[in-house]
Amino acid sequence: MIIHVTDQAGENHELEGLEGWRVMEVIRDWGLNIKAECGGALSCATCHVYVDPAWTDAVGKPSEEEEDMLDSVGDVRPTSRLSCQILMSDALDGLKLTLAPSAGKD
Amino acid sequence: MSTEITTDVVVIGAGPCGLFAAFELGLLDIKCHFIDILDRPGGQCAELYPEKPIYDIPGFPVVTGQQLTDNLMAQIAPFSPEFHFSRMVNSIEKQPDGSFKLTTDADEIFYTKVVVIAAGGGSFQPKRPPVPEIEQYENKSVFYAVRKMDDFRGQDVVIVGGGDSALDWTLNLQPIVRTLTLVHRRDAFKAAPASVNKMKELVAEGKVNFQLGQVAKLDGEDGQINHVHLTTEAGDLSIPATRLLPFFGLTMKLGPVADWGLELNDNTIVVDTEKFETSVPGIFAIGDINYYPGKLKLILSGFHEAALMAQAAKAIVSPGERVVFQYTTSSTKLQKKLGVA
Numbered sequence: 001m002i003i004h005v006t007d008q009a010g011e012n013h014e015l016e017g018l019e020g021w022r023v024m025e026v027i028r029d030w031g032l033n034i035k036a037e038c039g040g041a042l043s044c045a046t047c048h049v050y051v052d053p054a055w056t057d058a059v060g061k062p063s064e065e066e067e068d069m070l071d072s073v074g075d076v077r078p079t080s081r082l083s084c085q086i087l088m089s090d091a092l093d094g095l096k097l098t099l100a101p102s103a104g105k106d
Numbered sequence: 107m108s109t110e111i112t113t114d115v116v117v118i119g120a121g122p123c124g125l126f127a128a129f130e131l132g133l134l135d136i137k138c139h140f141i142d143i144l145d146r147p148g149g150q151c152a153e154l155y156p157e158k159p160i161y162d163i164p165g166f167p168v169v170t171g172q173q174l175t176d177n178l179m180a181q182i183a184p185f186s187p188e189f190h191f192s193r194m195v196n197s198i199e200k201q202p203d204g205s206f207k208l209t210t211d212a213d214e215i216f217y218t219k220v221v222v223i224a225a226g227g228g229s230f231q232p233k234r235p236p237v238p239e240i241e242q243y244e245n246k247s248v249f250y251a252v253r254k255m256d257d258f259r260g261q262d263v264v265i266v267g268g269g270d271s272a273l274d275w276t277l278n279l280q281p282i283v284r285t286l287t288l289v290h291r292r293d294a295f296k297a298a299p300a301s302v303n304k305m306k307e308l309v310a311e312g313k314v315n316f317q318l319g320q321v322a323k324l325d326g327e328d329g330q331i332n333h334v335h336l337t338t339e340a341g342d343l344s345i346p347a348t349r350l351l352p353f354f355g356l357t358m359k360l361g362p363v364a365d366w367g368l369e370l371n372d373n374t375i376v377v378d379t380e381k382f383e384t385s386v387p388g389i390f391a392i393g394d395i396n397y398y399p400g401k402l403k404l405i406l407s408g409f410h411e412a413a414l415m416a417q418a419a420k421a422i423v424s425p426g427e428r429v430v431f432q433y434t435t436s437s438t439k440l441q442k443k444l445g446v447a
Contacts (some may be wrong), residue, residue: 037358043154068296071268072355073215074235076291
């Protein structure tokens with residue numbers, strides 16, 4: 001399955017993901033600009049992405065704990081999600097998202 | 107005047123790998139001092155995920171970050187390591203005799219034979235919000251902590267965030283500022299409910315302005331802000347302000363480590379896999395901060411690295427001394443050191 005990721009510089013990347021992987025892990029393993037410093041423990045917010053509006057229903061809403069973590073970035077939008085909380089599945093084949101500035105490495 | 111401390115080993119970073127290094131060094135009669143930017147031991151385990159379960163520590167089917175930290179502190183207690191918290195190492199200088207001189211931002215000088223860098227992802231620093239040109243205002247009119255309350259007296263202060271720091275400083279600074287606006291992206295707070303209620307009372311009394319939104323841009327000159335521009339659901343908004351306090355938690359930055367002349371690989375320190383020594387003899391790096399082919403950022407790998415590093419450190423601290431490899435299970439000598447024999 002494929003996800004389409006636009007990085008902070010506006011470049012588009014087509015990444016191959018595997019069922020059950022976290023979207024954060026796919027983005028990180030392909031070497032894009034994502035800090036993901038807590039490694040997926042929902043303890044930072046440095047894997048912050050904007051989900052394409054066409055995909056927000058399929059991806060679903062953030063949990064209360066994820067909303068709390070989103071308080072620690074300054075560039076939240078209605079389509080914000082932490083990519084470590086999105087699991088790859090057939091339903092998300094073709095998912096489009098954009099890396100948030102706050103997810104970038106220094 | 108600077109405080110001067112002379113020791114065998116300085117460990118930079120009191121996370122799990124650094125803490126376990128004190129155990130391995132202690133078995134070899136080497137005393138160490140810890141320096142850490144946080145105010146308590148545990149590193150990421152304590153700061154990022156104290157309550158989160160860890161499932162891959164050998165012998166512990168499940169343990170939380172805080173439990174692991176507490177256990178390690180108990181395990182190294184017999185060796186009485188000394189801790190220097192809430193400070194950062196600024197510089198490391200090699201002395202003519204091969205030892206090292208370290209300086210910290212708390213005005214200390216450490217003279218040590220060996221340096222062990224166990225700094226994980228780097229030092230924890232306040233998270234900088236993605237606001238254009240915010241750097242040019244930092245430490246002049248934009249602050250990430252309140253060091254002197256007087257800096258805020260009579261000022262037009264904007265505080266950003268919804269956690270305890272944002273709420274606590276809203277309550278503490280309100281009596282002395284000229285105006286205070288609390289900005290948060292939503293009408294829900296993860297701060298202590300009592301603080302939230304107190305803040306809401308101040309808003310009702312007209313003493314604090316609460317504004318939903320996020321900071322988009324700053325106006326000002328020569329480091330002095332005069333307006334904070336917000337994006338809100340109702341459109342853009344500009345607030346007159348002379349001080350901005352963003353509270354977005356902490357993030358890890360490599361920091362001064364990058365300036366110590368060590369060979370790096372993408373923000374990690376290159377080491378060998380026999381001694382876990384860096385490109386500068388006498389400086390070792392263990393745990394998440396090091397790099398070698400096949401490196402896995404696992405706590406258990408850091409424990410292994412600490413054990414091998416300690417053997418190499420012993421050769422530097424006590425040159426020429428013959429070290430007999432022993433087990434804690436059977437060696438009365440080691441058991442005496444641990445206070446169990």
